[in-house]
Amino acid sequence: MSTSTSETAPEQVAPQPADVARLREELIRELRELKAIVTPEVERAVRTVPRHLFIPEIPVEEAYAAERHYVTKKDEGGVSISSVSAARIQAMMLEQAEIRPGMRILEIGSGGLNAAMLAELVGESGEVTSIDIDQDVIDRAARLLPAAGYDTVILRCADGEFGVPDHAPFDRIIVTVCARDLPPAWNDQLAEGGRLVVPLRMRGLTRSVAFERNHDQLTDRGYELCGFVPMQGAGEQRERLIPLHGDDVQLRLDDDQQIDADGLRAALSMPRREAWSGTTVGKNNSRFDGLYLWMAMRLPDFGLLAATKAAVDRGLVARSWGLGVPTLLDGDSFAYLTFRATSEAREQFEFGAYGHGPHADMTVEKLASVIRSWDGTSLSARISAFSAGTPDELLPPDALVLARRHTRIAITWPSSSPPASTARQA
Ligand SMILES: C[S@@+](CC[C@H](N)C(=O)[O-])C[C@H]1O[C@@H](n2cnc3c(N)ncnc32)[C@H](O)[C@@H]1O
Numbered sequence: 484m485s486t487s488t489s490e491t492a493p494e495q496v497a498p499q500p501a502d503v504a505r506l507r508e509e510l511i512r513e514l515r516e517l518k519a520i521v522t523p524e525v526e527r528a529v530r531t532v533p534r535h536l537f538i539p540e541i542p543v544e545e546a547y548a549a550e551r552h553y554v555t556k557k558d559e560g561g562v563s564i565s566s567v568s569a570a571r572i573q574a575m576m577l578e579q580a581e582i583r584p585g586m587r588i589l590e591i592g593s594g595g596l597n598a599a600m601l602a603e604l605v606g607e608s609g610e611v612t613s614i615d616i617d618q619d620v621i622d623r624a625a626r627l628l629p630a631a632g633y634d635t636v637i638l639r640c641a642d643g644e645f646g647v648p649d650h651a652p653f654d655r656i657i658v659t660v661c662a663r664d665l666p667p668a669w670n671d672q673l674a675e676g677g678r679l680v681v682p683l684r685m686r687g688l689t690r691s692v693a694f695e696r697n698h699d700q701l702t703d704r705g706y707e708l709c710g711f712v713p714m715q716g717a718g719e720q721r722e723r724l725i726p727l728h729g730d731d732v733q734l735r736l737d738d739d740q741q742i743d744a745d746g747l748r749a750a751l752s753m754p755r756r757e758a759w760s761g762t763t764v765g766k767n768n769s770r771f772d773g774l775y776l777w778m779a780m781r782l783p784d785f786g787l788l789a790a791t792k793a794a795v796d797r798g799l800v801a802r803s804w805g806l807g808v809p810t811l812l813d814g815d816s817f818a819y820l821t822f823r824a825t826s827e828a829r830e831q832f833e834f835g836a837y838g839h840g841p842h843a844d845m846t847v848e849k850l851a852s853v854i855r856s857w858d859g860t861s862l863s864a865r866i867s868a869f870s871a872g873t874p875d876e877l878l879p880p881d882a883l884v885l886a887r888r889h890t891r892i893a894i895t896w897p898s899s900s901p902p903a904s905t906a907r908q909a
Pocket of ligand 1: 564565566567568591592593594595596597598614615616617620641642643644659660711712713714715716717718
Protein backbone atom coordinates (compact mmCIF):
# COMPACT_ATOMS: atom_id res chain seq x y z
CA MET A 484 0.00 0.00 0.00
CA SER A 485 2.93 2.33 0.41
CA THR A 486 4.99 4.24 -2.07
CA SER A 487 8.50 5.40 -1.49
CA THR A 488 8.64 9.17 -1.68
CA SER A 489 11.60 10.07 0.45
CA GLU A 490 12.59 13.72 0.74
CA THR A 491 15.26 12.97 -1.79
CA ALA A 492 18.47 14.89 -1.58
CA PRO A 493 21.87 13.94 -2.93
CA GLU A 494 24.10 12.22 -0.42
CA GLN A 495 26.14 14.87 1.34
CA VAL A 496 29.87 15.47 1.13
CA ALA A 497 31.60 13.85 4.14
CA PRO A 498 31.67 16.42 6.99
CA GLN A 499 34.84 17.39 8.83
CA PRO A 500 35.25 15.51 12.15
CA ALA A 501 35.64 18.83 13.98
CA ASP A 502 32.25 19.99 12.65
CA VAL A 503 30.59 16.77 13.75
CA ALA A 504 32.12 17.01 17.22
CA ARG A 505 30.94 20.62 17.62
CA LEU A 506 27.42 19.88 16.34
CA ARG A 507 27.15 16.86 18.61
CA GLU A 508 28.12 18.85 21.70
CA GLU A 509 25.64 21.61 20.76
CA LEU A 510 22.93 18.99 20.34
CA ILE A 511 23.72 17.47 23.73
CA ARG A 512 23.60 20.88 25.38
CA GLU A 513 20.24 21.62 23.80
CA LEU A 514 18.80 18.20 24.71
CA ARG A 515 19.92 18.74 28.30
CA GLU A 516 18.22 22.13 28.36
CA LEU A 517 15.05 20.57 26.96
CA LYS A 518 15.33 17.86 29.64
CA ALA A 519 15.30 15.22 26.90
CA ILE A 520 18.70 14.05 28.18
CA VAL A 521 18.76 13.62 31.96
CA THR A 522 21.17 10.79 32.70
CA PRO A 523 24.87 10.30 31.82
CA GLU A 524 23.98 6.96 30.18
CA VAL A 525 21.68 8.51 27.57
CA GLU A 526 24.11 11.41 27.09
CA ARG A 527 26.89 8.92 26.35
CA ALA A 528 24.71 7.04 23.83
CA VAL A 529 23.80 10.28 22.03
CA ARG A 530 27.46 11.35 22.03
CA THR A 531 28.74 8.01 20.74
CA VAL A 532 26.35 7.24 17.87
CA PRO A 533 27.22 9.16 14.67
CA ARG A 534 23.73 10.43 13.73
CA HIS A 535 24.81 11.78 10.35
CA LEU A 536 25.74 8.27 9.14
CA PHE A 537 22.11 7.21 9.62
CA ILE A 538 20.62 10.14 7.71
CA PRO A 539 23.15 10.63 4.89
CA GLU A 540 20.51 12.37 2.75
CA ILE A 541 20.48 15.59 4.80
CA PRO A 542 23.19 18.11 5.67
CA VAL A 543 25.13 17.23 8.79
CA GLU A 544 23.81 20.36 10.60
CA GLU A 545 20.28 19.03 10.17
CA ALA A 546 21.22 15.52 11.27
CA TYR A 547 22.28 17.05 14.61
CA ALA A 548 19.27 19.38 14.97
CA ALA A 549 17.24 18.49 18.07
CA GLU A 550 13.80 18.65 16.46
CA ARG A 551 14.57 17.51 12.91
CA HIS A 552 13.00 14.26 11.81
CA TYR A 553 13.54 12.90 8.32
CA VAL A 554 10.71 11.27 6.39
CA THR A 555 11.88 8.25 4.41
CA LYS A 556 8.49 7.09 3.09
CA LYS A 557 4.95 8.33 2.47
CA ASP A 558 1.80 6.45 1.44
CA GLU A 559 -0.28 7.26 -1.66
CA GLY A 560 -2.28 9.79 0.37
CA GLY A 561 0.87 11.71 1.28
CA VAL A 562 0.84 10.53 4.90
CA SER A 563 4.34 9.94 6.33
CA ILE A 564 4.69 6.28 7.25
CA SER A 565 8.40 5.96 7.95
CA SER A 566 10.96 8.40 9.27
CA VAL A 567 14.11 8.80 11.27
CA SER A 568 12.83 10.28 14.52
CA ALA A 569 14.04 13.60 15.89
CA ALA A 570 16.94 13.50 18.36
CA ARG A 571 14.80 15.03 21.13
CA ILE A 572 12.10 12.36 20.85
CA GLN A 573 14.66 9.54 20.71
CA ALA A 574 16.56 10.77 23.77
CA MET A 575 13.34 11.39 25.72
CA MET A 576 12.08 7.85 25.04
CA LEU A 577 15.46 6.33 25.94
CA GLU A 578 15.24 8.14 29.28
CA GLN A 579 11.69 6.87 29.79
CA ALA A 580 12.88 3.31 29.15
CA GLU A 581 15.57 3.40 31.89
CA ILE A 582 17.77 0.92 30.04
CA ARG A 583 20.63 -0.83 31.86
CA PRO A 584 23.62 -2.84 30.57
CA GLY A 585 22.81 -6.46 29.83
CA MET A 586 19.13 -5.90 29.06
CA ARG A 587 17.24 -7.52 26.19
CA ILE A 588 15.40 -4.95 24.12
CA LEU A 589 12.78 -5.09 21.38
CA GLU A 590 12.44 -2.04 19.18
CA ILE A 591 9.25 -1.95 17.07
CA GLY A 592 9.71 0.40 14.10
CA SER A 593 13.27 0.35 12.82
CA GLY A 594 15.67 2.49 10.82
CA GLY A 595 19.00 1.95 12.57
CA LEU A 596 19.72 5.15 14.46
CA ASN A 597 17.71 4.43 17.58
CA ALA A 598 18.77 0.77 17.51
CA ALA A 599 22.41 1.93 17.59
CA MET A 600 21.74 3.99 20.72
CA LEU A 601 19.93 1.02 22.28
CA ALA A 602 23.00 -1.13 21.50
CA GLU A 603 25.19 1.44 23.25
CA LEU A 604 22.95 1.41 26.33
CA VAL A 605 22.75 -2.38 26.74
CA GLY A 606 26.44 -2.96 25.95
CA GLU A 607 28.02 -6.21 24.83
CA SER A 608 26.16 -8.31 27.37
CA GLY A 609 22.74 -7.11 26.17
CA GLU A 610 20.73 -7.80 23.04
CA VAL A 611 18.78 -5.51 20.73
CA THR A 612 16.17 -6.83 18.32
CA SER A 613 14.78 -4.23 15.93
CA ILE A 614 11.82 -5.01 13.68
CA ASP A 615 9.88 -3.19 11.01
CA ILE A 616 6.87 -4.14 8.91
CA ASP A 617 8.57 -2.71 5.84
CA GLN A 618 11.41 -4.64 4.21
CA ASP A 619 12.81 -1.40 2.73
CA VAL A 620 13.30 -0.01 6.23
CA ILE A 621 15.01 -3.19 7.40
CA ASP A 622 17.26 -3.10 4.32
CA ARG A 623 18.17 0.50 5.14
CA ALA A 624 19.00 -0.41 8.74
CA ALA A 625 20.97 -3.47 7.58
CA ARG A 626 23.07 -1.17 5.37
CA LEU A 627 23.57 1.70 7.82
CA LEU A 628 24.12 -0.11 11.13
CA PRO A 629 27.28 -2.07 10.16
CA ALA A 630 28.62 0.95 8.25
CA ALA A 631 28.47 2.89 11.53
CA GLY A 632 30.12 0.05 13.47
CA TYR A 633 27.03 -1.68 14.88
CA ASP A 634 26.82 -5.28 13.74
CA THR A 635 25.13 -6.99 16.68
CA VAL A 636 21.57 -5.62 16.29
CA ILE A 637 19.17 -8.38 15.24
CA LEU A 638 17.00 -7.07 12.39
CA ARG A 639 13.77 -8.63 11.21
CA CYS A 640 10.90 -7.71 8.91
CA ALA A 641 7.79 -8.45 10.97
CA ASP A 642 4.52 -6.95 12.18
CA GLY A 643 5.13 -5.55 15.68
CA GLU A 644 1.57 -6.51 16.65
CA PHE A 645 2.89 -10.01 17.31
CA GLY A 646 6.27 -9.09 18.82
CA VAL A 647 9.16 -11.52 18.38
CA PRO A 648 8.26 -14.60 20.49
CA ASP A 649 11.50 -16.47 19.79
CA HIS A 650 13.58 -13.69 21.36
CA ALA A 651 11.26 -12.99 24.31
CA PRO A 652 11.17 -12.21 27.17
CA PHE A 653 12.33 -8.61 26.78
CA ASP A 654 13.29 -6.29 29.60
CA ARG A 655 12.19 -3.35 27.49
CA ILE A 656 9.92 -2.94 24.48
CA ILE A 657 10.30 0.42 22.75
CA VAL A 658 7.61 1.16 20.18
CA THR A 659 8.57 3.90 17.74
CA VAL A 660 5.30 4.06 15.82
CA CYS A 661 1.95 5.45 16.98
CA ALA A 662 -0.30 2.78 18.54
CA ARG A 663 -3.98 3.00 19.47
CA ASP A 664 -4.03 -0.31 21.30
CA LEU A 665 -1.61 -2.53 23.20
CA PRO A 666 -1.67 -6.00 21.64
CA PRO A 667 -1.35 -8.98 24.01
CA ALA A 668 2.07 -9.94 22.60
CA TRP A 669 3.64 -6.86 24.14
CA ASN A 670 2.55 -7.74 27.65
CA ASP A 671 3.20 -11.46 27.15
CA GLN A 672 6.73 -10.88 25.83
CA LEU A 673 7.67 -8.34 28.49
CA ALA A 674 9.51 -9.64 31.57
CA GLU A 675 7.71 -9.09 34.88
CA GLY A 676 8.60 -5.58 36.04
CA GLY A 677 9.78 -4.74 32.50
CA ARG A 678 8.98 -1.50 30.70
CA LEU A 679 7.00 -0.82 27.58
CA VAL A 680 7.51 2.65 26.10
CA VAL A 681 4.89 3.40 23.49
CA PRO A 682 3.46 6.45 21.71
CA LEU A 683 -0.20 5.84 22.56
CA ARG A 684 -3.02 7.69 20.82
CA MET A 685 -5.88 8.58 23.15
CA ARG A 686 -8.77 10.53 21.63
CA GLY A 687 -6.42 11.80 18.92
CA LEU A 688 -3.72 12.93 21.40
CA THR A 689 -0.45 11.01 21.36
CA ARG A 690 1.66 10.61 24.48
CA SER A 691 4.77 8.48 24.83
CA VAL A 692 3.76 6.42 27.86
CA ALA A 693 6.25 4.40 29.93
CA PHE A 694 4.30 1.42 31.26
CA GLU A 695 5.62 -1.06 33.79
CA ARG A 696 4.36 -4.62 33.70
CA ASN A 697 2.75 -5.79 36.90
CA HIS A 698 1.29 -9.23 36.09
CA ASP A 699 -1.50 -8.52 33.60
CA GLN A 700 -1.69 -4.82 34.28
CA LEU A 701 0.42 -2.09 32.72
CA THR A 702 0.78 0.93 34.98
CA ASP A 703 2.22 4.17 33.75
CA ARG A 704 5.50 5.54 35.08
CA GLY A 705 5.08 8.87 33.32
CA TYR A 706 4.36 10.13 29.83
CA GLU A 707 5.57 12.78 27.43
CA LEU A 708 4.12 14.67 24.50
CA CYS A 709 5.15 13.26 21.13
CA GLY A 710 4.11 12.64 17.54
CA PHE A 711 4.72 9.52 15.45
CA VAL A 712 3.80 7.97 12.12
CA PRO A 713 0.73 5.68 12.26
CA MET A 714 0.91 1.94 12.89
CA GLN A 715 0.46 -0.33 9.88
CA GLY A 716 -0.43 -4.02 9.74
CA ALA A 717 -2.85 -5.95 11.93
CA GLY A 718 -3.04 -3.13 14.51
CA GLU A 719 -3.67 -0.31 12.05
CA GLN A 720 -6.48 1.97 13.19
CA ARG A 721 -6.28 5.39 11.65
CA GLU A 722 -8.36 8.38 12.68
CA ARG A 723 -11.42 9.50 10.75
CA LEU A 724 -11.18 12.83 8.95
CA ILE A 725 -14.48 14.71 8.56
CA PRO A 726 -14.23 17.64 6.13
CA LEU A 727 -16.17 20.68 7.35
CA HIS A 728 -14.98 22.98 4.56
CA GLY A 729 -13.27 20.87 1.90
CA ASP A 730 -9.84 19.86 3.12
CA ASP A 731 -9.28 23.33 4.61
CA VAL A 732 -11.17 22.69 7.83
CA GLN A 733 -11.39 19.13 9.10
CA LEU A 734 -12.40 17.32 12.23
CA ARG A 735 -10.11 14.52 13.36
CA LEU A 736 -12.05 11.85 15.20
CA ASP A 737 -10.45 8.98 17.08
CA ASP A 738 -13.57 7.48 18.68
CA ASP A 739 -16.43 5.63 17.03
CA GLN A 740 -18.95 8.30 17.94
CA GLN A 741 -21.82 9.16 15.62
CA ILE A 742 -21.71 12.80 14.64
CA ASP A 743 -23.99 15.12 12.72
CA ALA A 744 -21.48 15.92 9.94
CA ASP A 745 -24.00 17.87 7.81
CA GLY A 746 -25.12 19.87 10.83
CA LEU A 747 -21.51 20.68 11.78
CA ARG A 748 -20.70 21.72 8.20
CA ALA A 749 -23.69 24.06 8.23
CA ALA A 750 -22.66 25.34 11.68
CA LEU A 751 -19.30 26.55 10.38
CA SER A 752 -21.00 29.21 8.25
CA MET A 753 -23.00 30.57 11.21
CA PRO A 754 -21.78 33.54 13.25
CA ARG A 755 -19.04 32.89 15.77
CA ARG A 756 -19.87 32.87 19.48
CA GLU A 757 -17.29 33.05 22.27
CA ALA A 758 -16.85 32.50 25.98
CA TRP A 759 -13.79 33.15 28.14
CA SER A 760 -12.60 31.02 31.03
CA GLY A 761 -10.54 33.37 33.20
CA THR A 762 -7.84 30.65 33.15
CA THR A 763 -4.52 32.16 32.09
CA VAL A 764 -0.98 31.05 31.30
CA GLY A 765 2.26 33.02 30.96
CA LYS A 766 3.75 33.50 27.51
CA ASN A 767 6.63 31.11 28.17
CA ASN A 768 4.43 28.30 29.38
CA SER A 769 4.21 25.97 26.43
CA ARG A 770 2.91 23.00 28.42
CA PHE A 771 -0.69 23.12 27.25
CA ASP A 772 -0.63 19.38 26.75
CA GLY A 773 -2.08 18.86 30.22
CA LEU A 774 -5.09 20.98 29.26
CA TYR A 775 -5.54 19.04 26.04
CA LEU A 776 -5.60 15.72 27.90
CA TRP A 777 -7.91 17.16 30.54
CA MET A 778 -10.34 18.34 27.85
CA ALA A 779 -10.14 15.01 26.04
CA MET A 780 -11.06 13.32 29.30
CA ARG A 781 -13.84 15.66 30.36
CA LEU A 782 -15.61 16.50 27.10
CA PRO A 783 -18.28 13.93 26.32
CA ASP A 784 -17.86 14.17 22.55
CA PHE A 785 -14.31 15.12 21.65
CA GLY A 786 -12.56 15.83 18.35
CA LEU A 787 -9.65 17.88 17.06
CA LEU A 788 -10.38 20.75 14.69
CA ALA A 789 -7.56 21.16 12.16
CA ALA A 790 -7.37 23.94 9.62
CA THR A 791 -4.99 25.06 6.92
CA LYS A 792 -3.32 28.47 7.09
CA ALA A 793 -5.51 29.52 4.16
CA ALA A 794 -8.65 28.77 6.19
CA VAL A 795 -7.30 30.71 9.17
CA ASP A 796 -6.32 33.65 6.91
CA ARG A 797 -9.84 33.68 5.44
CA GLY A 798 -11.31 33.84 8.93
CA LEU A 799 -13.16 30.50 8.69
CA VAL A 800 -11.67 29.52 12.04
CA ALA A 801 -9.28 31.15 14.49
CA ARG A 802 -5.66 30.12 14.70
CA SER A 803 -5.04 26.41 14.73
CA TRP A 804 -2.29 24.37 16.36
CA GLY A 805 -0.71 22.00 13.85
CA LEU A 806 -2.62 18.81 14.32
CA GLY A 807 -5.80 20.41 15.59
CA VAL A 808 -7.34 21.95 18.67
CA PRO A 809 -9.59 20.27 21.26
CA THR A 810 -13.19 20.60 20.19
CA LEU A 811 -16.49 19.85 21.88
CA LEU A 812 -18.97 18.29 19.47
CA ASP A 813 -22.45 19.13 20.60
CA GLY A 814 -24.98 17.80 18.08
CA ASP A 815 -25.24 20.37 15.30
CA SER A 816 -22.99 22.87 17.15
CA PHE A 817 -19.34 22.80 18.15
CA ALA A 818 -16.85 24.84 20.17
CA TYR A 819 -13.05 24.78 20.11
CA LEU A 820 -10.24 25.94 22.35
CA THR A 821 -8.69 29.31 21.65
CA PHE A 822 -6.79 31.99 23.56
CA ARG A 823 -6.25 35.76 23.68
CA ALA A 824 -3.63 38.06 25.17
CA THR A 825 -4.82 39.71 28.37
CA SER A 826 -2.74 42.86 27.85
CA GLU A 827 -0.93 44.73 25.12
CA ALA A 828 2.39 43.47 26.47
CA ARG A 829 1.20 39.95 25.57
CA GLU A 830 2.71 38.48 28.75
CA GLN A 831 -0.38 36.49 29.76
CA PHE A 832 -2.92 34.58 27.70
CA GLU A 833 -6.45 33.57 28.60
CA PHE A 834 -8.02 30.38 27.31
CA GLY A 835 -11.50 30.51 25.89
CA ALA A 836 -13.90 28.93 23.43
CA TYR A 837 -15.09 29.88 19.97
CA GLY A 838 -18.18 28.14 18.69
CA HIS A 839 -20.56 27.87 15.78
CA GLY A 840 -24.02 26.42 15.31
CA PRO A 841 -27.65 26.91 16.30
CA HIS A 842 -26.94 26.59 20.04
CA ALA A 843 -23.30 27.73 20.02
CA ASP A 844 -24.00 30.11 22.95
CA MET A 845 -24.46 27.11 25.21
CA THR A 846 -21.68 25.04 23.64
CA VAL A 847 -19.00 27.69 24.21
CA GLU A 848 -20.08 28.02 27.84
CA LYS A 849 -19.79 24.26 28.33
CA LEU A 850 -16.26 24.32 26.91
CA ALA A 851 -15.21 27.32 28.99
CA SER A 852 -16.41 25.60 32.17
CA VAL A 853 -14.24 22.54 31.39
CA ILE A 854 -11.23 24.84 30.89
CA ARG A 855 -12.01 26.44 34.28
CA SER A 856 -12.00 23.03 35.94
CA TRP A 857 -8.39 22.31 34.80
CA ASP A 858 -5.88 22.55 37.65
CA GLY A 859 -3.18 24.09 35.43
CA THR A 860 -0.77 21.17 35.63
CA SER A 861 0.57 19.26 32.71
CA LEU A 862 1.52 15.83 33.76
CA SER A 863 -0.59 14.60 36.61
CA ALA A 864 -2.91 12.21 34.76
CA ARG A 865 -2.43 8.48 35.32
CA ILE A 866 -2.80 6.07 32.43
CA SER A 867 -3.28 2.36 33.08
CA ALA A 868 -3.97 -0.44 30.65
CA PHE A 869 -6.03 -3.51 31.47
CA SER A 870 -6.92 -6.49 29.29
CA ALA A 871 -10.16 -6.03 27.34
CA GLY A 872 -12.13 -8.47 29.54
CA THR A 873 -11.44 -6.59 32.80
CA PRO A 874 -14.75 -5.80 34.53
CA ASP A 875 -15.63 -2.19 35.45
CA GLU A 876 -15.25 -2.82 39.18
CA LEU A 877 -11.54 -3.61 38.74
CA LEU A 878 -10.87 -0.35 36.90
CA PRO A 879 -9.93 2.83 38.79
CA PRO A 880 -13.03 4.74 39.89
CA ASP A 881 -13.80 7.95 37.99
CA ALA A 882 -11.69 6.91 35.01
CA LEU A 883 -12.27 7.81 31.41
CA VAL A 884 -12.17 4.35 29.87
CA LEU A 885 -11.05 3.99 26.27
CA ALA A 886 -12.28 0.65 24.92
CA ARG A 887 -9.90 -0.98 22.49
CA ARG A 888 -9.90 -4.42 20.86
CA HIS A 889 -7.23 -5.78 23.24
CA THR A 890 -7.24 -3.36 26.15
CA ARG A 891 -9.22 -0.99 28.31
CA ILE A 892 -7.16 2.14 28.82
CA ALA A 893 -8.13 3.98 31.99
CA ILE A 894 -7.18 7.65 32.41
CA THR A 895 -7.57 9.26 35.81
CA TRP A 896 -6.55 12.62 37.17
CA PRO A 897 -5.68 12.17 40.84
CA SER A 898 -5.78 15.87 41.71
CA SER A 899 -9.41 16.13 40.60
CA SER A 900 -12.40 14.78 42.44
CA PRO A 901 -15.11 14.38 39.82
CA PRO A 902 -18.34 12.72 40.94
CA ALA A 903 -18.34 8.97 40.40
CA SER A 904 -21.01 9.31 37.72
CA THR A 905 -18.51 10.94 35.35
CA ALA A 906 -16.79 7.62 34.56
CA ARG A 907 -17.38 7.28 30.84
CA GLN A 908 -16.77 4.87 28.05
CA ALA A 909 -15.36 6.21 24.80
C1 LIG B 1 9.23 6.61 13.11
S1 LIG B 1 9.73 5.21 12.21
C2 LIG B 1 10.91 4.45 13.26
C3 LIG B 1 12.08 5.31 13.63
C4 LIG B 1 13.27 4.54 14.08
N1 LIG B 1 13.04 3.78 15.30
C5 LIG B 1 14.50 5.44 14.27
O1 LIG B 1 15.56 4.88 14.52
O2 LIG B 1 14.43 6.65 14.14
C6 LIG B 1 8.33 4.14 12.39
C7 LIG B 1 8.50 2.81 11.68
O3 LIG B 1 7.49 1.93 12.14
C8 LIG B 1 7.23 1.02 11.12
N2 LIG B 1 5.97 0.31 11.39
C9 LIG B 1 4.69 0.72 11.19
N3 LIG B 1 3.82 -0.20 11.59
C10 LIG B 1 4.56 -1.23 12.06
C11 LIG B 1 4.24 -2.51 12.60
N4 LIG B 1 2.98 -2.91 12.76
N5 LIG B 1 5.27 -3.32 12.97
C12 LIG B 1 6.55 -2.95 12.82
N6 LIG B 1 6.91 -1.76 12.30
C13 LIG B 1 5.93 -0.91 11.93
C14 LIG B 1 7.23 1.89 9.86
O4 LIG B 1 7.46 1.12 8.70
C15 LIG B 1 8.34 2.87 10.17
O5 LIG B 1 9.54 2.52 9.56
